[in-house]
Amino acid sequence: MEIEVTGYSFPNDIHILWSLMIVMYPYITGLVAGSFVVSSLYHVFGRNELKPISRLSLVASFGFLLFATLPLLNHLGHPERGFNIIITPNFSSAMAAFGVFYAAYLIVVMLEIWLIYRKDIIMLARRSRGIKRAFYALLALGVYDTSEESRKLDHNIVVVLASIGIPMACILHGYVGFMFGSVKANSFWSTPLMPIIFLCSAITSGIAMVVVLYQILSKLNGARIDPECMQSLCRWLWMFAIITVTVELLEIISLAYERSEEWMVVGPLLGGKLAFSFIGIQLVFGALIPIILLGVVVLMKPFLTDPLRNTMAFVASLILLVQVLAMRWNVVIGGQMFSKSMMGFRQSYDPGLFEKEGVAVAIGIFVLPFIFLAIFNKFLPLAEEDVEGDGKASAAEPQAARGA
Amino acid sequence: MEHSKHIWRAALILLFGVVGFIVVRQFLIPKSFGIAGHYRFDALAEFMAQPVKHGGRESCRKCHEPPYETTSKGKHARVSCEVCHGPVGDHASKEAKIAVMPKNPSYKLCAYCHQKLAARPKGFKQVSFRKHLEEQGFASDSKIPEKICLKCHEPHDPTGAAGN
Numbered sequence: 383m384e385i386e387v388t389g390y391s392f393p394n395d396i397h398i399l400w401s402l403m404i405v406m407y408p409y410i411t412g413l414v415a416g417s418f419v420v421s422s423l424y425h426v427f428g429r430n431e432l433k434p435i436s437r438l439s440l441v442a443s444f445g446f447l448l449f450a451t452l453p454l455l456n457h458l459g460h461p462e463r464g465f466n467i468i469i470t471p472n473f474s475s476a477m478a479a480f481g482v483f484y485a486a487y488l489i490v491v492m493l494e495i496w497l498i499y500r501k502d503i504i505m506l507a508r509r510s511r512g513i514k515r516a517f518y519a520l521l522a523l524g525v526y527d528t529s530e531e532s533r534k535l536d537h538n539i540v541v542v543l544a545s546i547g548i549p550m551a552c553i554l555h556g557y558v559g560f561m562f563g564s565v566k567a568n569s570f571w572s573t574p575l576m577p578i579i580f581l582c583s584a585i586t587s588g589i590a591m592v593v594v595l596y597q598i599l600s601k602l603n604g605a606r607i608d609p610e611c612m613q614s615l616c617r618w619l620w621m622f623a624i625i626t627v628t629v630e631l632l633e634i635i636s637l638a639y640e641r642s643e644e645w646m647v648v649g650p651l652l653g654g655k656l657a658f659s660f661i662g663i664q665l666v667f668g669a670l671i672p673i674i675l676l677g678v679v680v681l682m683k684p685f686l687t688d689p690l691r692n693t694m695a696f697v698a699s700l701i702l703l704v705q706v707l708a709m710r711w712n713v714v715i716g717g718q719m720f721s722k723s724m725m726g727f728r729q730s731y732d733p734g735l736f737e738k739e740g741v742a743v744a745i746g747i748f749v750l751p752f753i754f755l756a757i758f759n760k761f762l763p764l765a766e767e768d769v770e771g772d773g774k775a776s777a778a779e780p781q782a783a784r785g786a
Numbered sequence: 787m788e789h790s791k792h793i794w795r796a797a798l799i800l801l802f803g804v805v806g807f808i809v810v811r812q813f814l815i816p817k818s819f820g821i822a823g824h825y826r827f828d829a830l831a832e833f834m835a836q837p838v839k840h841g842g843r844e845s846c847r848k849c850h851e852p853p854y855e856t857t858s859k860g861k862h863a864r865v866s867c868e869v870c871h872g873p874v875g876d877h878a879s880k881e882a883k884i885a886v887m888p889k890n891p892s893y894k895l896c897a898y899c900h901q902k903l904a905a906r907p908k909g910f911k912q913v914s915f916r917k918h919l920e921e922q923g924f925a926s927d928s929k930i931p932e933k934i935c936l937k938c939h940e941p942h943d944p945t946g947a948a949g950n
Contacts, residue, residue, distance in 0.1 A: 389904070391905060392905050396903070469811055469815060470819060470824070474824075500792065523792055523796060524795070525792035527789055529789050532789035532790070532792065535790055723905070726904065
């Protein structure tokens with residue numbers, strides 16, 4: 383330990399206390415909100431070309447939601463006390479509101495998934511025997527009604543739930559940005575732009591995650607990746623990546639242009655201690671490259687073959703997932719690197735590999751939603767399958783039409 | 787409404803869930819919660835009932851007169867023994883030793899107070915550890931040995947004033 387406090391730091395203000403876990407928390411919550419927005423593009427806004435990923439994105443949102451609070455519980459310790467936020471909420475804290483929204487949003491997403499999968503559940507219940515049948519029958523709540531009327535009713539409720547879900551997803555993640563934006567002692571965080579920055583990057587990471595999951599799932603199932611769906615995802619991803627980088631830069635540029643007192647410490651921070659993760663990863667590698675790649679996909683559509691588009695989208699999405707993680711790191715850890723004196727830097731922070739809040743635990747928590755998705759896929763298909771043949775446009779039809 | 791049976795069942799389950807939560811919540815809220823604010827009031831009495839662990843410098847004197855005297859004359863005279871050693875309650879009870887008092891010989895313990903920090907009072911002895919060690923002929927790129935401070939400094943009397 384060599385304490386590298388530089389400049390004029392307050393004596394009790396030299397350690398970075400919010401660890402890698404507090405980086406993972408907004409990252410995973412962002413994926414919740416982002417994936418949900420993608421699924422709503424189909425369910426509410428009628429983007430029919432996104433039908434192949436409508437289920438996947440919704441279940442992914444649910445999967446990430448289930449584990450979103452784990453990093454926080456690990457960071458704070460005593461996870462059993464986490465329930466106190468719901469049992470005795472103190473509404474003078476925004477975190478109490480989070481407990482209510484989190485629970486309500488979980489119910490909305492669960493109901494939506496149930497209604498969307500209801501027909502599949504009934505089909506599977508009819509097909510299976512023994513314990514499996516009982517399991518599916520329980521999931522179907524004992525009602526085997528797949529009539530046109532019941533389906534229509536389900537659809538209408540799904541639209542209502544998704545419509546409620548969009549503002550809830552936005553609030554859920556806007557809240558995370560708000561938590562940082564409302565820390566008035568830290569002028570790097572304390573800006574009303576913070577919730578918007580978090581929300582935009584959440585949607586970017588969510589779409590990017592859906593692109594990655596969709597391509598992996600198609601590969602595993604041996605199914606063809608729907609070109610219209612992928613093209614549409616790239617368009618949305620491109621737009622949100624541009625908006626995200628713009629608002630992120632706007633915040634920094636306004637700080638720099640004002641030459642305010644906080645810029646005297648934030649400027650050297652971004653160009654010095656954070657140069658690699660901010661300029662290198664967040665701006666150049668993480669933003670410039672995928673925006674160019676996606677720009678090519680969107681603007682040069684007629685010249686691209688499907689495999690080329692898929693590869694470019696996959697690479698751009700992976701890079702954007704890294705960019706958003708870098709952005710969370712730069713905000714959470716970067717915001718703690720300088721002393722409240724605004725005239726000096728705190729000790730640097732390097733998460734250990736095997737410590738309680740280290741890299742291994744972070745990876746372990748991040749893998750859990752994917753394990754959940756794999757298990758879910760064993761019981762109910764994540765891919766959009768038109769097994770019942772209800773006559774509506776399925777994912778395979780547009781391809782067949784084009785191929786003819 | 788003929789085809790909405792499943793919706794009613796789901797709604798019923800949801801209703802049971804919400805009502806169940808409201809009922810269970812009533813049992814989970816601690817009895818003394820909210821009496822004097824947004825906390826469990828009984829916690830105060832529980833904390834007050836906990837045994838006192840710290841005894842101050844005088845509680846060490848009876849058994850450890852020599853280091854007490856050395857420290858009293860040196861620069862650390864105003865630093866209580868328990869600051870570096872830990873609470874007396876973990877070591878002795880009713881003037882009888884119950885456990886070995888831990889010693890922390892690491893330079894990290896010294897760094898808590900003596901690491902150079904511009905915001906500390908001017909008269910307070912502060913050092914940039916690596917620079918200080920370099921001045922003593924220590925290779926700047928090697929790892930700092932844990933007990934390095936003890937080679938030259940006696941923690942009870944770090945400047946040697948008591949012996950003079």
